Amino acid sequence: MKMTHALLAAATATLALATLNNAGPVHAAPAHLAPSGLMSLRSGAAPDADGAFATLVQFSEPTGEKLYRRVCAGCHMPDAKGTTQGAGFYPALAGDQNLAAPGYPLMVVLHGRHGMPAVGQMMSDEQVAAVVNYVRTNFGNAYKDKVTPEEAKAAR
Numbered sequence: 001m002k003m004t005h006a007l008l009a010a011a012t013a014t015l016a017l018a019t020l021n022n023a024g025p026v027h028a029a030p031a032h033l034a035p036s037g038l039m040s041l042r043s044g045a046a047p048d049a050d051g052a053f054a055t056l057v058q059f060s061e062p063t064g065e066k067l068y069r070r071v072c073a074g075c076h077m078p079d080a081k082g083t084t085q086g087a088g089f090y091p092a093l094a095g096d097q098n099l100a101a102p103g104y105p106l107m108v109v110l111h112g113r114h115g116m117p118a119v120g121q122m123m124s125d126e127q128v129a130a131v132v133n134y135v136r137t138n139f140g141n142a143y144k145d146k147v148t149p150e151e152a153k154a155a156r
Protein backbone atom coordinates (compact mmCIF):
# COMPACT_ATOMS: atom_id res chain seq x y z
CA MET A 1 0.00 0.00 0.00
CA LYS A 2 2.74 2.37 1.02
CA MET A 3 4.76 1.46 -2.07
CA THR A 4 1.80 2.10 -4.37
CA HIS A 5 1.35 5.48 -2.78
CA ALA A 6 5.00 6.42 -3.28
CA LEU A 7 4.90 5.32 -6.90
CA LEU A 8 1.74 7.27 -7.50
CA ALA A 9 3.26 10.33 -5.88
CA ALA A 10 6.33 10.04 -8.09
CA ALA A 11 4.19 9.65 -11.21
CA THR A 12 1.96 12.59 -10.39
CA ALA A 13 4.99 14.72 -9.60
CA THR A 14 6.42 13.95 -13.00
CA LEU A 15 3.12 14.92 -14.58
CA ALA A 16 2.95 18.08 -12.52
CA LEU A 17 6.43 18.98 -13.71
CA ALA A 18 5.47 18.22 -17.29
CA THR A 19 2.49 20.54 -16.90
CA LEU A 20 4.76 23.24 -15.55
CA ASN A 21 7.28 22.82 -18.32
CA ASN A 22 4.63 22.79 -21.02
CA ALA A 23 2.87 25.84 -19.71
CA GLY A 24 4.37 28.00 -22.42
CA PRO A 25 7.67 29.26 -23.66
CA VAL A 26 9.24 29.20 -20.24
CA HIS A 27 12.72 28.43 -19.02
CA ALA A 28 12.83 25.61 -16.53
CA ALA A 29 14.56 26.60 -13.33
CA PRO A 30 18.10 25.29 -12.94
CA ALA A 31 18.01 22.11 -10.87
CA HIS A 32 19.43 23.79 -7.78
CA LEU A 33 16.75 26.47 -8.00
CA ALA A 34 13.76 24.24 -8.74
CA PRO A 35 10.84 24.47 -6.32
CA SER A 36 11.75 22.16 -3.47
CA GLY A 37 8.39 20.43 -3.24
CA LEU A 38 8.65 19.28 -6.82
CA MET A 39 12.30 18.35 -6.41
CA SER A 40 11.69 15.97 -3.55
CA LEU A 41 8.89 14.27 -5.43
CA ARG A 42 10.88 13.95 -8.61
CA SER A 43 13.32 11.75 -6.76
CA GLY A 44 10.45 9.55 -5.62
CA ALA A 45 10.35 10.70 -2.01
CA ALA A 46 7.19 10.29 0.00
CA PRO A 47 5.31 13.41 1.11
CA ASP A 48 7.15 15.41 3.75
CA ALA A 49 6.36 15.32 7.43
CA ASP A 50 4.43 18.57 7.17
CA GLY A 51 2.00 16.90 4.76
CA ALA A 52 3.01 19.05 1.81
CA PHE A 53 3.14 17.36 -1.57
CA ALA A 54 2.00 17.96 -5.11
CA THR A 55 -0.92 16.14 -6.68
CA LEU A 56 -1.67 15.86 -10.36
CA VAL A 57 -3.47 19.14 -10.73
CA GLN A 58 -2.93 20.95 -7.51
CA PHE A 59 -0.46 21.89 -4.80
CA SER A 60 -1.66 20.81 -1.39
CA GLU A 61 0.08 23.41 0.77
CA PRO A 62 -2.51 25.08 2.93
CA THR A 63 -1.04 28.51 3.67
CA GLY A 64 0.47 31.35 1.71
CA GLU A 65 3.71 30.98 3.60
CA LYS A 66 4.06 27.26 2.82
CA LEU A 67 3.07 27.86 -0.78
CA TYR A 68 5.73 30.52 -1.06
CA ARG A 69 8.39 28.24 0.38
CA ARG A 70 7.39 25.31 -1.80
CA VAL A 71 6.48 26.94 -5.07
CA CYS A 72 8.05 30.38 -5.27
CA ALA A 73 11.22 30.28 -3.16
CA GLY A 74 13.01 27.95 -5.55
CA CYS A 75 13.15 30.76 -8.08
CA HIS A 76 12.65 33.95 -6.08
CA MET A 77 14.80 32.66 -3.17
CA PRO A 78 13.67 32.10 0.43
CA ASP A 79 14.32 35.77 1.29
CA ALA A 80 12.48 36.86 -1.89
CA LYS A 81 15.51 38.84 -3.01
CA GLY A 82 15.67 36.99 -6.30
CA THR A 83 18.85 35.98 -8.06
CA THR A 84 20.71 36.38 -11.29
CA GLN A 85 22.82 33.30 -10.64
CA GLY A 86 23.47 31.12 -13.68
CA ALA A 87 21.55 31.72 -16.87
CA GLY A 88 18.35 32.76 -15.14
CA PHE A 89 16.96 36.05 -13.95
CA TYR A 90 14.60 35.76 -11.02
CA PRO A 91 13.41 39.17 -9.85
CA ALA A 92 13.20 40.17 -6.20
CA LEU A 93 9.74 40.27 -4.66
CA ALA A 94 11.17 41.87 -1.53
CA GLY A 95 10.34 45.57 -1.37
CA ASP A 96 8.73 45.25 -4.79
CA GLN A 97 6.66 48.28 -5.76
CA ASN A 98 5.15 46.28 -8.60
CA LEU A 99 3.12 44.47 -5.95
CA ALA A 100 1.26 47.64 -4.96
CA ALA A 101 -1.65 46.88 -7.27
CA PRO A 102 -2.91 43.40 -6.33
CA GLY A 103 -4.08 42.63 -9.85
CA TYR A 104 -0.51 42.47 -11.16
CA PRO A 105 0.90 39.68 -8.95
CA LEU A 106 -2.45 37.91 -9.33
CA MET A 107 -2.10 37.87 -13.11
CA VAL A 108 1.58 36.84 -12.99
CA VAL A 109 0.83 33.89 -10.67
CA LEU A 110 -2.20 32.79 -12.70
CA HIS A 111 -0.91 33.33 -16.20
CA GLY A 112 2.87 33.39 -15.88
CA ARG A 113 5.12 36.01 -17.39
CA HIS A 114 8.13 35.47 -19.64
CA GLY A 115 10.36 33.09 -17.69
CA MET A 116 7.79 32.42 -14.99
CA PRO A 117 5.41 29.49 -15.47
CA ALA A 118 1.71 29.85 -14.66
CA VAL A 119 2.04 28.08 -11.30
CA GLY A 120 -1.37 29.37 -10.21
CA GLN A 121 -2.97 26.91 -12.61
CA MET A 122 -2.07 24.19 -10.14
CA MET A 123 -3.57 26.04 -7.19
CA SER A 124 -7.08 26.59 -5.92
CA ASP A 125 -8.53 30.12 -5.91
CA GLU A 126 -7.91 30.18 -2.14
CA GLN A 127 -4.26 29.22 -2.59
CA VAL A 128 -3.64 31.81 -5.30
CA ALA A 129 -5.14 34.51 -3.08
CA ALA A 130 -3.17 33.25 -0.06
CA VAL A 131 0.23 33.28 -1.76
CA VAL A 132 -0.38 36.67 -3.39
CA ASN A 133 -1.45 38.10 -0.03
CA TYR A 134 1.59 36.52 1.58
CA VAL A 135 4.13 38.15 -0.74
CA ARG A 136 2.28 41.47 -0.55
CA THR A 137 2.53 41.54 3.26
CA ASN A 138 6.02 40.10 3.79
CA PHE A 139 9.61 40.73 2.69
CA GLY A 140 9.31 44.46 3.31
CA ASN A 141 5.99 44.71 1.47
CA ALA A 142 3.11 46.06 3.54
CA TYR A 143 0.13 46.23 1.21
CA LYS A 144 -2.87 45.68 3.42
CA ASP A 145 -5.67 45.31 0.87
CA LYS A 146 -6.27 41.59 0.49
CA VAL A 147 -6.94 39.67 -2.67
CA THR A 148 -9.98 37.38 -2.33
CA PRO A 149 -10.46 33.88 -3.78
CA GLU A 150 -13.30 35.36 -5.84
CA GLU A 151 -10.88 37.84 -7.42
CA ALA A 152 -8.45 35.01 -8.14
CA LYS A 153 -11.25 33.06 -9.79
CA ALA A 154 -12.29 36.03 -11.91
CA ALA A 155 -8.71 36.58 -13.06
CA ARG A 156 -8.24 33.02 -14.35
Ligand code: HEC
Binding pocket: 027, 028, 029, 035, 067, 068, 071, 072, 073, 074, 075, 076, 089, 090, 091, 092, 093, 096, 098, 099, 104, 105, 108, 109, 113, 114, 115, 116, 117, 119, 131, 132, 135
Ligand atom coordinates in the same frame (compact mmCIF):
# COMPACT_ATOMS: atom_id res chain seq x y z
C1 HEC B 1 10.30 28.67 -12.33
C2 HEC B 1 10.69 29.87 -11.63
C3 HEC B 1 9.61 30.68 -10.96
C4 HEC B 1 8.69 30.27 -10.03
C5 HEC B 1 8.46 28.87 -9.48
C6 HEC B 1 7.97 31.45 -9.63
N1 HEC B 1 8.43 32.54 -10.31
FE1 HEC B 1 7.72 34.42 -10.18
N2 HEC B 1 8.98 35.01 -11.67
C7 HEC B 1 9.91 34.21 -12.27
C8 HEC B 1 10.57 34.99 -13.31
C9 HEC B 1 11.68 34.48 -14.20
C10 HEC B 1 10.00 36.26 -13.28
C11 HEC B 1 10.32 37.44 -14.21
C12 HEC B 1 9.30 37.48 -15.33
C13 HEC B 1 9.59 38.64 -16.26
O1 HEC B 1 10.50 38.52 -17.07
O2 HEC B 1 8.91 39.67 -16.14
C14 HEC B 1 8.99 36.25 -12.23
C15 HEC B 1 8.19 37.33 -11.91
C16 HEC B 1 7.30 37.35 -10.85
C17 HEC B 1 6.54 38.51 -10.45
C18 HEC B 1 6.62 39.90 -11.08
C19 HEC B 1 7.66 40.72 -10.32
C20 HEC B 1 7.77 42.12 -10.82
O3 HEC B 1 8.22 42.97 -10.03
O4 HEC B 1 7.43 42.40 -11.97
C21 HEC B 1 5.78 38.15 -9.38
C22 HEC B 1 4.82 39.02 -8.60
C23 HEC B 1 6.07 36.76 -9.11
N3 HEC B 1 6.99 36.32 -10.03
C24 HEC B 1 5.50 36.04 -8.10
C25 HEC B 1 5.68 34.68 -7.92
C26 HEC B 1 5.00 33.91 -6.91
C27 HEC B 1 4.05 34.48 -5.87
C28 HEC B 1 5.39 32.62 -7.09
C29 HEC B 1 4.91 31.41 -6.36
C30 HEC B 1 3.49 31.22 -6.30
C31 HEC B 1 6.34 32.60 -8.20
N4 HEC B 1 6.50 33.87 -8.66
C32 HEC B 1 6.98 31.46 -8.68
C33 HEC B 1 10.18 32.90 -11.99
C34 HEC B 1 9.44 32.10 -11.13
